Amino acid sequence: MKSFILSLLRMYSGHLPGVLVFSFFFIISNMREAKILILLILLVCTNVKLFTEEGSVIFIRSVDSTTLEPSKSEEFYSSEVIANIFEGLVRFKKGTLEIEPCLATRWETRNNHTEWLFYLREGVRFHNNRPLDSDSVVSVFKKELGQEKPGSKRQWFFFPYIERVEAVEKYVFKITLKKPYAPLLPALTDSAALIVAPESYQEDGSFNPLGTGPFKFKSWDKGNSLIIERNSDYWDENATVSSVVFKVVQNAAARTLNLRNGNADLMRINSAVEYEELLGRKDIIIKKDLNPDVHYLAFNTRKFPLSRVDVRKAFAHLINKQGMIKHVFQTMAVPAVTPIPPSLFGFNKSIKDYRFDIPKARELMKNAGLESGFSVNLFIAAKNVGQQKIANIITINAKYLNVRINQIKLPFAELVRRCDKGEHDIVLLGWVGPPDPDFFLYPLFTMKPGNKNRAFYQNRELSALLEKAKVTLNPEKRLQYYWRAQEMIHEDLPWIPLFHQESLVAFHNNLENLVINPNTYIEFKYLSKNN
Known part of the structure; x- marks a missing residue:
């Protein structure tokens, strides 16, 4: 209380x-x-009422952003803000998975898709009034390629494949690849590939978020609120709302209270409790979209006994995914069988999930000589109601195997930092990526620099297969490679896919044109607010 x-x-x-x-x-x-x-x-x-100007919207959320620098963003709450400030060469067409022009008006490929020419949109300016041209784009790419002072790399899906970048003409930009890279265009929609004004990088090492997007950075009171304001000089159709206030409210009851009372305009629903509390209200609309995401339980495979496949499979038989989802999310999620969401190209529908079977789990532990059990630490994000409930279910069920789970609740940024160091035994995490199978397998199951393999799983055969899938342009052959990769992951089980969650946003009925893109970010440029 x-x-x-x-x-x-x-x-x-x-x-x-x-x-x-x-x-x-x-x-x-x-x-x-x-x-x-x-x-x-x-x-x-x-x-x-929070003091906001006419036409401003208040978006309450449970967690603050950690950075506004695209190349350093490793979590959803930063990337969603970044996606409204910065833009890429291409983007998703509104409401679809179709790639359309953005800062590039068109592109063409040569030499077996190893040379890509992008024709930049003329008349675009960054938020500091610097014109967008091929030199500014080259500057950003070279920084991340390490040819100038290198930035902090996150899941660089395609940068290792780039041989060089160059300005062909003032508005023509060329990427030369070392080899073909099939998912290049979807990769260019990720925050890692957004175009940043060269002046964003300050001499003292700080970052000033200057993009070309429909909103400009205004202020950030860390841990409390982050404000972006409309870019009146935007090259495309101007946003209708004047500003967006990203307000942090950690307590779930307080979030729903503020939405109901009109002190906020919209919020993301994170649990079935929040959903039930807001469902049926005439003044509130709930928008549903199935995320291209996966939530999972990762094992640190470098640590005994989690390094044993039979132990990991015992955990898989402990989890009743349907029951867990009904208890925690009701109809807000679907069970995950593989890391790839079922709506995406590459999903292997032939794989059968591990069934909920406690006797089978005990048998596996006995065969492993571990019937007396062991103790492990489970890392979870603090203040995450849904994740806490899942952790409790896993903790209770683990007692059937004499496994003692110590839950360690951490602020998300600290959780990521400590997992990167391998301090966890098991961890609950989620992943959102561009809608291509490469982004759900390669960054999470290989040990390449910049990847997010929190299971520390190494399989040379799998890595080689995923490398081959990247450079294969034939869709049917790519599909075969990804199906085989999912079979290998399902057999070795470095982590358990738990569920794919629906993106639920609750908002007042005076808001219109709420658009959630395939990367699950709200595109506030389409949003309008009626007084």
Whole structure:
């Protein structure tokens, strides 16, 4: 109760009368008459509006961004903001998986798809008024290629395949590849490939987010709110809303309360509890989209006994995915059988999932000589209600195998940092990528630099197969390679695919044209708000 009250006060303390805030904290310190206090807060919240300008929207979310530098973004909350500030050479056509021109108006390939010419859009300017031309694009690519001062690389899907980049003409940019790379165009939609103004990189090492997108960076009070404002000089149709406030509210009850009371315009639904609380309200609309994502339980395969396949399979037989999803998400997710979402090209529909079978799990542990069990640490993200419930289910079921799970709850940025160092035994994570099978297998199951193989899984045959799939232009042959790769992963089981989650956004009915792109980011340039 105290944490819920503090969450409300944290969100509203800057907008309430000082005497009232002081009185609230005094009451909290004594924790007397808590019910009266909550009633007071609810009454105040229903009449309090965050100070925002006309046409601004407030988007409340559970986690803050960690960076606005595209090449350093490793999580969804940063990438969604970045996608509204920066743009790439290409983008997804509204509401589809079809690639269409963006900063490049057209492109052509030569020499067996190893040479790509991109014809840049003329008249585009960065947010600092610098014109977009081939020199500025070359500057960004060279930085990430390490030919100039290198940036921090994340899941660089295609950079290792680039031989060189060059400005052919003022508005013609050329990429020469070392070998063909089949998913190049989808890769160019990822935040890792967005075009950044050269002046964004400051001499002191800091980063000033200057893109070409429909919104410009305005301010960031870290841990509290991040604001982007409309770019009135945008080359395409201007955004309708004047600004977007990304407001952090960690407490789930406080988020739904603020949406219901009109103190926020929209929020992402993270649990069935939130969904039920908002469902059926006439003033709130819930938009559903099946994400190209996968949520999974990864084993650190460098650590005994998780290095043993039979132990990992025992865990797989412990998890009732259907029951877990119904308990945690109801209809908001579907079970995952392989890492590739079923809606994407390359999904292997012939693979049968491990069934929920505790006797089979015990048999595997006994055959491994581990019937007495062991202890492991499970890393989970703090303040994530859905993930906490999943962790509890796994922890309880593990007791059937005499496996003792110690849950370690960490802020997301720290969780990622410690997992990269291999400090975890097992970890609950999710992954969102461009809609191509390469982005759901290669970064997660190979040990190439920049990849996110949190299982530390190494399989030379699989790595070679995925490398071959990357450079194969024939769709039928690519499909065969990816089907075989999924079979190998399913057999070795470095991590258990748990579910693919629907993207649910709840918003007031005075908002229109809410668009979620295939990378699951809200494109605020389409959004309109009626007073």
